[in-house]
Amino acid sequence: MSLATPVQALAQYELTVAGNKLPPVKYKTILADSGLVVKEINKLLFQLRSDGYLAVSADSVIFNQHKVRAFIVTGERFEWASLSRGNVDERVWNETGRSEKRWVNTRITPENYAGIFKSLLAWYENHGYPFAELKLINRKWEGNTLSGQMHVEKNELITIDSVIVRGNAKLSRVYLQNYINVKNGDVYNESVIRSISTRLKELPMVNETAPFVVSFEGGKAVVILSLANRKASQADGIIGLLPDDNKKGKIKLSGDLRLKLISAFGRGEQFEVNWKQPVANTQDLRARINYPFLFSTPFGVEGGLAIYKRDTSYIDVNLSGAVQYLLRGNSYLKLFVTNKKSSLLSTSSLRNATVLPPINDMVNTTYGLNLRREKTDYRLNPTTGYIVDVTAGAGRKKILKNSTLNQELYNNLKLNSESYQAELVADLFFPVGNRFVLNTGVNAAWLNSKNIFQNEQYRIGGLKTLRGFDEESIYATQYYIGKAEFRYILDRNSFLQIFYNQAYYASETISGNIYDKPLGFGAGITFETKLGIFSLNYAVGKQFNNPIQFRSAKIHFGIVNYF
Structure with a gap:
């Protein structure tokens, strides 16, 4: 038998x-x-050096059982009497935030001393002088x-x-050099060169x-890239299996097919066509073409056509540029204009209407701005980063009188009016542990x-x-959808x-609210x-005060192929 001693x-x-x-x-x-004691003393010495006590040291550290006494010798607190720009160009001195008055009676720290050299050298490296040398004389x-003067040896200008x-x-x-922003004849810019790999990953x-x-010779720089082709164009399709509310025990189909060609001619251009059948007897066709770096500028152009036919009710034709x-x-930042014309198809049943129908002929022209910012670690399956797309537009709407309807129905209706719209799509990706992403x-x-x-x-x-x-079963003048x-x-x-x-x-x-x-x-x-x-999704929805019904669940499956 043994007795345990208290811990x-x-x-x-x-x-x-x-x-x-x-x-x-x-x-x-x-x-x-004791290890944390030593770290705390070193942290204290760093703090004092950053405050201008450059010669500070720990003269003695005495351990007496569990009590420690450290004696610190600070020495003098060093300050700048003056710092002049010497032969550094006044423009450079000002653009890097330097001012001779700033350095009078200012304490000297390792950070600000190194910062002077770092900021000035960075300026020269980004303006054609990657081999510039700087010293205090x-x-x-x-x-x-x-007190002292800055002195720069710019050495050879590099292009x-x-x-x-x-x-x-x-x-x-042409496309590649515009994209990485490195063009023949440009003055060498170190910050642009350093960003090449990051740009190529995008x-x-x-x-x-x-x-x-980067190879240098005779005042010239040659950038050598090692690049392999990667599949980027895609063809994908989604099929939805939905319970048919009108026919018990029956299933109805919806479809979504898309073809997107990226840089088929090597100039970064995009062509996209998308066909959808969201519900029976309804067709939605969209086409878009985009051409970047027009005339070797950072500007690109885009054009689009969208045709939406809702069974025998109406058809929308939307042109955009x-x-x-x-x-x-x-x-990117995009300035756009759209012209949407909506026309009724079957009007014979409306001849004797006594009130305006919920749909009508109209033309809407909208001008607006669209900003998209995207930064993720991997575009197909991000684990960190964000995607934000914001659109705002304003324009004029004109309601067209349909000749089939009783024209008196339009008497109290404002046919011409302003139209405003705003849209936001945002996704945030957060890693949670090794394999989980929120x-x-x-x-x-x-x-x-x-009169919408x-x-x-x-x-x-x-x-x-x-x-x-x-x-596309819900119609809305405004909506807000949160996702987790x-x-x-x-x-x-x-x-x-x-x-x-x-x-x-x-x-x-x-028609009401x-x-x-x-x-x-x-x-x-x-x-x-x-x-x-391949993707497969099972989803259940609930609206109004209806209970959740799993027999009304939706199944969506699709496939994306890159080529």
């Missing part, structure tokens, strides 16, 4: 700091072990003050001779197979105009907006997910196969 409490050290002319300092007095110590590409990348030289159609090399200012990666986001839109008809509203519902609902999605990463292009969507929408039209807070939740899987990236 002794962990020893703690009590630190006391003293010194002649020691300024007020903050430090921890109680520390768990005519140094003079008087007691604890220092860009060319960019050489090694590998099978199918990119035109391109979907190439991989950098080896670090780039835009000028883009290209930012980093897939980010994706939160918001999708919102707002439309304001006089059903056929000018937003259409939401389905896999890309509000999961758990039929595709938790992913378990299986591999680079595969993950499991559970998700929840909470929405609010309003439909305020000439509808308000609701629908929600949707479910789970899904996305995984990579030889044919492409």
